[in-house]
Amino acid sequence: MNRELLTWFNGRLVPDSEVRIHHTDSGFSFGHNVTDSARTFGYRPFKLKEHIRRFYRSMSVARINPGMPPERMEEIALEVLEANLPVLDPDGDVWVTQTATGGRMRSTIGRFEFDRPGLLIATLPLGFADYAHLYEKGVHAVTPSTRHIPPQSLDAKLKHRNRIFFTLAEFEVKEVDPEGFSLLLDIDGNVTENKGANFFIYRDGRLRTPTTRNCLEGVSRATVLELAREEAIPAVEEDLQPYHVATAEEAFFCSTSYCMLSVARYNGNVLGEGRPGPIYRRLIGAWSRRVGMDIPDQALRGAAV
Amino acid sequence: MNRELLTWFNGRLVPDSEVRIHHTDSGFSFGHNVTDSARTFGYRPFKLKEHIRRFYRSMSVARINPGMPPERMEEIALEVLEANLPVLDPDGDVWVTQTATGGRMRSTIGRFEFDRPGLLIATLPLGFADYAHLYEKGVHAVTPSTRHIPPQSLDAKLKHRNRIFFTLAEFEVKEVDPEGFSLLLDIDGNVTENKGANFFIYRDGRLRTPTTRNCLEGVSRATVLELAREEAIPAVEEDLQPYHVATAEEAFFCSTSYCMLSVARYNGNVLGEGRPGPIYRRLIGAWSRRVGMDIPDQALRGAAV
Amino acid sequence: MNRELLTWFNGRLVPDSEVRIHHTDSGFSFGHNVTDSARTFGYRPFKLKEHIRRFYRSMSVARINPGMPPERMEEIALEVLEANLPVLDPDGDVWVTQTATGGRMRSTIGRFEFDRPGLLIATLPLGFADYAHLYEKGVHAVTPSTRHIPPQSLDAKLKHRNRIFFTLAEFEVKEVDPEGFSLLLDIDGNVTENKGANFFIYRDGRLRTPTTRNCLEGVSRATVLELAREEAIPAVEEDLQPYHVATAEEAFFCSTSYCMLSVARYNGNVLGEGRPGPIYRRLIGAWSRRVGMDIPDQALRGAAV
Amino acid sequence: MNRELLTWFNGRLVPDSEVRIHHTDSGFSFGHNVTDSARTFGYRPFKLKEHIRRFYRSMSVARINPGMPPERMEEIALEVLEANLPVLDPDGDVWVTQTATGGRMRSTIGRFEFDRPGLLIATLPLGFADYAHLYEKGVHAVTPSTRHIPPQSLDAKLKHRNRIFFTLAEFEVKEVDPEGFSLLLDIDGNVTENKGANFFIYRDGRLRTPTTRNCLEGVSRATVLELAREEAIPAVEEDLQPYHVATAEEAFFCSTSYCMLSVARYNGNVLGEGRPGPIYRRLIGAWSRRVGMDIPDQALRGAAV
């Protein structure tokens, strides 16, 4: 790759390495930021409208005004993608990421006054090598002692970058397995989500996923529920506890980047058959058909490069 | 001020405007950062060792290794201050701020690998104009509906910049009073702290402040407790509820920048006499004597410039 | 109005001004009371049977025995209404209120002995002027810091007059907006209800209302669910958080007196379009058709008198 | 007793039977009221100033303005007592009760407007017969399933008449023992208080009483702590659980009327020796000396009349 990728930053396209936030910007110094990311399949964005709609919801809650309607933001995202296509690996795919910050605070004590918000729209390549080998092997889900933040403090449905608690939880998980995936509980002991993924189990004839009380209203989660409907697999949203996970027949994470990864072990114990099961296979197959490519296969080929 | 202030950033002094974090640095994109700030009085740092000690505790919990001992960091801070003195207002004072980030993540799914951490040490001027008028008037403390994050999710004793929940709480407070100060409860309904300050009441002959279960182990808080001991004012750390605040004789916030601000109203009701009371005056007087300057007076003169 | 309204009080009709509870009656001094209120449309009671049924449930839980079957209580209520019709404004309408108290306690320490219970049945006019202007403008919903009482302490499904916590919460709300409507959270941070109304949002194609875990099993709430079924609007009962409200397309309160009022703002932010939306309009229209009068219009005309 | 007792009610002395609250007064219909009661010993009020001080705290939190300073209220209370002395049993004693209500609400939806507050000051005789026999026998403390209301909903330190949850809890207790005394837990399982009394245990050489997080800042509780100090009995305020009670050497309730009653059984099990123990005897002895009369003896003589 000879030319650097370009990112839209506060009104213009700049080399991505120049997209830097000043240390006194509220987006960094007060964590006053929100974000959202779609991905492409064959460089066609998947559910970009849904991601941008959620991004506008996040900005509304965080009281950040982007100064443009969602339709315009979608156009810009497509323009950024278009601009970067020449330098992108033709067999790869990208994240399509929007991030907004509150701007520099003019007063930090007493009155609340911000400069105009910051906005960036980037299309960075997916990192197939990080996870391609996990499609067949499945992942090891581990529940750390750290609990998810309750919604009366900070709602998991708001998508932002204040993720230090996820990072600290992940450190605990890596003590069990350097490739472990965190599966956090809420403060009542219900299963919630991974730092970057929603979670499903299959048990007693039904696909089950936590309600969104303590997890993201994931676009991938919605996709899994759509695919289950198409495949006539009954699915419910309900409170789940670790006992449910430990005694599930199958379990998987779903996320924008890798779509779905099966859970082979939970807290050191084999889960179900210890490998991707039939429900997982049907759903990732259906997803692959919908986007016109074999999702695990693309990652494996991409990782091999 | 002709010359720009300099900030130590990853090993060298640069103009502060160049101290920017890339959007994919974990310190921004995963909120993987910690920070701490002392202030100066007459450009002599106050309790800098205590702030740096707490900063090392924060880095240890966040598993960020600064690559230097605390003594060296203190030296650098003093060097930065020294370098900036020529361009600083002789009647002003500065924050002495350390911030560390986790560095760019090499893998965001599966393994957990970071580039080397980022570190910045800055000495930026205090913003007297924001709060000088509040010393005599007192502030309006308002309890929002948002609750502080419980320690099993993210401990308030860890000082970092993942403060979006504080910002959202502050928005609620500003609906009541554009200059209101948030006073958050924890999820059990106990009083905790302001987004940037600890909190005390005086009631029934004793100074009372929340335990650090759900608030920062504030250096200013410790200073108030020391001054109270010197002034023979009995003081306890205990759970407090809004009823205690509403029926207190006096209340105040304490923070690195303004040291102490009295609370004149709470949730719209007058608190005590509705103006700085005798206990507040004794303590801020003792603090002023300790640092050799009249703290409110400096701010008022600075704000008038 | 020349003659005073009559109220049934412990067995006979008396002028309403004489319906007073002695300060040592347990209904006042121990809050040992339950209550329920229907309203009329064109002086025809609406769902009076349902209200009286719930009143009997409340009396059963509070261990107050009214000494008559529900059918007899309904007859008395209709007799009171009949007796008052001559002095009521022909264009107005009334509350139909039942209240029972535990009676004077013969012993307050040790044994638990009560005199016979008190019972009153009143038909007082609705106060159109209080809220008529809010039908078109919509209301400002505000979430105070006070949380609803959890059901293990006192169940919100029991309808009584021990409402001081609602009053204290409302004082907080009035600091934000003198006409604000409280929308309380439960101690887990879920949305519950207003001091006198249930709550709905419309979002993602579905009408959503909190379960009755922490709110009244409202008769108006049941009416809205019936009307939604008739109008083929999908509806669910589920846990909702402030994020849901802030990102809803529409929201409204429902209550016996005003039936439905749309929410235009939430915690200072515009909600949806900031005015009564299409779902609200369909439902209040359907309700109006069911009772044979334009509900907002009656209130507006009544308020103008 | 030929002449009826007089009570001060909204500005004048009236026969107590005429002190009645209208059913639409917010003090009844919204539970918007606060109260406090001292008692006399030989018709000399005990700690009346402390009770009135707490009453003013309660009124301040409930935003009820009595329109007079505490000194004037104390004078009125003494005048009421003086006026009633001729008709009171010379060997008896009275409650000295203040109660305030919010007044009639002019609007119950939208704006919050009240007529002027109601205020009553009464001196009614203590009911010795209810509890005199319990001084020697001790009481049976029973923990019901109902939990005390948490302070984030309604603070137990605020003294009001919204006590239906206490009444419902007491009904549970009376199923175990018709003379049982409720001892409620908070929602975390800590011991709190009885519906009208604070609670102490003696265990491992120390008197222990719950903190006031979830119980009244009782004037009798403060008296017990003073007496313990005088008697050199170490005392602490701390979280207690039912295990502590079940394994205590002694336990007792304290309240304005009966001062102290020992606990002989807890949840059906004998507690300690099953009768008033040495610590209880020392403390009630010290209290009796302080007020110049044998407290249990007065009650026994009064009950025998």
Place this chain on the structure above:
Amino acid sequence: MNRELLTWFNGRLVPDSEVRIHHTDSGFSFGHNVTDSARTFGYRPFKLKEHIRRFYRSMSVARINPGMPPERMEEIALEVLEANLPVLDPDGDVWVTQTATGGRMRSTIGRFEFDRPGLLIATLPLGFADYAHLYEKGVHAVTPSTRHIPPQSLDAKLKHRNRIFFTLAEFEVKEVDPEGFSLLLDIDGNVTENKGANFFIYRDGRLRTPTTRNCLEGVSRATVLELAREEAIPAVEEDLQPYHVATAEEAFFCSTSYCMLSVARYNGNVLGEGRPGPIYRRLIGAWSRRVGMDIPDQALRGAAV
């Protein structure tokens, strides 16, 4: 009965009186055990496969490996039953119980090492006399102050013998009624289960039972739901509070041994009509038809022997 019943114990059939666990076996000394029990009707096991399946789930969570597949365990259970038939009362029926223990711990501090697990399979007679008289009378359900253990500590879906908290709760219940049945709440105040039974109410036209968040995934509970479906009685799983129980039209417990017992009183108050109601009768009738015997009648005849 001349010959003693035989029980399968660690590989062979022995007289049941010899089935004893050493005091240092982890199954006793650390409570490291799991269990499950089916019953027979006319000595035909009912849903034995379901019980054994749940037993394998429990063993998996408790990390106890029985060393045989579920099919083999079922065979053994049938063999034990067969072996005991000659000495069993022809009109009676038996429990079919599996219990596994972790085995003796070789190290209790530091490393975690166990000897091979213990396993017993027993077929002991049902105790009709304990409960036969309750079919017609109904039972008295009582809610104790003790709360069910939350799933983040120990999941109620895991079936083991660490039931001391149930026993302590039951002692509280027996203070109210020597034949009372405990109905525990969870720590949020939701209804859960009896120490050995699930719980249902019928209210507002629907059968309602708590979700399995805080209670066993009962095989009898599943049977009731199946029978309700067959009988076209709408049924839901949802959070229930004591208010729901107190205001229910009917309520009943269901358990392996007695199948279903109606609730006649709740916390001392009559529930519904105070005797087995029509829904209960339909369901127990349907259950009786399914197993080919009148269930209450068998118990009554058995108890009369």
Place this chain on the structure above:
Amino acid sequence: MNRELLTWFNGRLVPDSEVRIHHTDSGFSFGHNVTDSARTFGYRPFKLKEHIRRFYRSMSVARINPGMPPERMEEIALEVLEANLPVLDPDGDVWVTQTATGGRMRSTIGRFEFDRPGLLIATLPLGFADYAHLYEKGVHAVTPSTRHIPPQSLDAKLKHRNRIFFTLAEFEVKEVDPEGFSLLLDIDGNVTENKGANFFIYRDGRLRTPTTRNCLEGVSRATVLELAREEAIPAVEEDLQPYHVATAEEAFFCSTSYCMLSVARYNGNVLGEGRPGPIYRRLIGAWSRRVGMDIPDQALRGAAV
């Protein structure tokens, strides 16, 4: 060792291998048991009276009547020890364990009737080899996701053998480190205890240990507090969170068998200097002096045999 150790079991001394509990004894089948254990130093029991006193408290709460006073139980324990001395290793030491069970239940449904309780008193050798190597190395404390049972469900101050939740938590810990020591949090995120030990940290000049709200009132814990007093090390009982542990200068567990073991790592991070620190050394030294032997040295010599 030629002859088997003898254990007192329901009234007589029997070979320990014959001390077995029948599978239908409530002590096994309902977990209805309590226990306590002292240890000897040079075969002199240490604080046996304190252990037996706590055992009587446990039996009282569990409503198990041993049929003898504590003085008699102490005599029996000494007799058992005496009887076993001839066959015990002269350089070893023993546990002195009392365990009581509720006896066989005569009815498990409806009435609550037990046969007479079971009681055993055993003196089994300490297992030095399990932990001797940890005195110098220190242990790795790990916080699992499982939370301690809250006291409103089952109080940690009651000492019994229903420890399956501790075992499940320990399995999680062993996934991190096969020799890891669990350090459980309570459901509020406060540090509690290890499955068999209390916990202390040293930080900011004070020894700190959790209150007994959620942990055993440990006899070893009391010993550490006594030794600290003698050594003039300030000590407090207070709520601690994982942040406190991670930033402590020292930490250690204390337990009857090993007395004290230092914590070298916490959740994978080095704690303090990563080896036994000066405060630990002073305290274990003081303990050794009190019992007249070098405690770690005895274990090391014993393990080497």
